[in-house]
Amino acid sequence: MCYETSLNKKLKVLEKTFDAQLKKDEEFEPYYHKSGFVHPNLYCIPIDQPGTIYPMEWGLVAPWGSKDINAFRKKYNTLNAKSENLLKSNMYKEAARERRCLIIVDGFFEPHHVNKVSYPYYCYLQDQKIFSIAGIYNELEDGKRTLSLITTEANDFFAEVHNNKKRMPLSMDPDFEGSWLDPGLSDMNLKELMQECFRKEAFKAHPVSRDLYKRGKDTNNPEILEEVDYNPDGLF
Template identity: 50%
Template sequence: MCYSTTLRKTKEEVEERFRARLQIELEYTPFYHMNGFTHGNLYIVPMEYPDELVPAMWGYVPPFGMDDPDAFHKRYNTLNAKSETVFSSNTYKHSIHDKRCLIVADGFHEPHHVNKVSYPYFCHYKDDSLFAFAGLYSELDDDLYSCTIITMPANEQFVHIHNEKKRQPLILDEHWEEDWLLPDLHEPGIKELMKSAFTTKEIEAYPVSRDLYKRGIDTNNKLAIAKKDYPELNEQGSLF
């Protein structure tokens, strides 16, 4: 699962990296910590408009929830969609065919558990560059979108980081980003991408402040990415 992301780069850096223009010029706001449960905006490149960047509410809203998105979010957690079930899920099975997107980020957080205590780990490319999650989106109204991040079973690295649920977000290798948006991509091709298109770039992960899990604390700052030393984690040895 992936319920927390970062996007610290400038609008110009994002537009250059994804060769897309921000649809609404004044809508771009970088962030150190986006808690998915606040349903704030992520930035996506939608399949229908691959040369545009648009803000999208984090928390996918399917057609049957569009009459009242707030009520839908109170009942359902759609921050993530499992790659194994997107074709059979009543929530996602229509969007997986023609509403795929790239979700822009430069980091995210995963929980690591030791003795029933959860520690947030900040995960990002070793060179701290931008990347794209594979995602799905829906259009609630004109220029109003929602989205979800696709997750998959953890690989050899993330099985140690996210050591309870053992999952990871699907970070697309840059080589496969355009393929994810192809309109003529059929089910076998989509399944193959979800299985094998995970990034080959080096990902660094380290613990940060547990204040990310507390209410009433401003975590949209460098606190969310600053490495923190925990003796109890040192005792178990390095994860990597």
């Protein structure tokens, strides 16, 4: 699953790449590492305003959970939503049909397991350029938007990285980003799109410090992206 992301580019790079502007009166703060478990804001382009970049809180809240969000999140982990179950789940199917978004990142972290020990790997594109991941969202009564990041079955590369669960984020090829934000998609179109839209450009990955997993440790710094010496089983 994908519970950690990075986005350390300047706002003007995001706006130029996606031909979108940050929502008025919102602030943009680049970051080196965010953990979904503290429900931070991620920067997203929603289906209803494809020319606008919105901060959305990571961890989709269902309508029935909006009166007590803390209690809802203690019961449900909605940081990720599986593409295979998206249109079957009462939690996600309405959002999948009506409220899709592009989550803007320049990397994400996946666990690699050796002898029951988890080693974090940083995954990124050439030159660590920004890209999008498919997401869905709900809007609460106060206007706050909450999202889930969509994952899918790992390809050969990510099956080596995420060698336990064998999952990967549904990273979008630029040719399919517009289709993801098309409000006219049928369920069949959506299923076909999720099977075809994964980014064609190859990803890279390297191990990073296990400080990533330490509670109370400040990991929002450039050092967390640096490759470390250990390579527990010769991966890459």
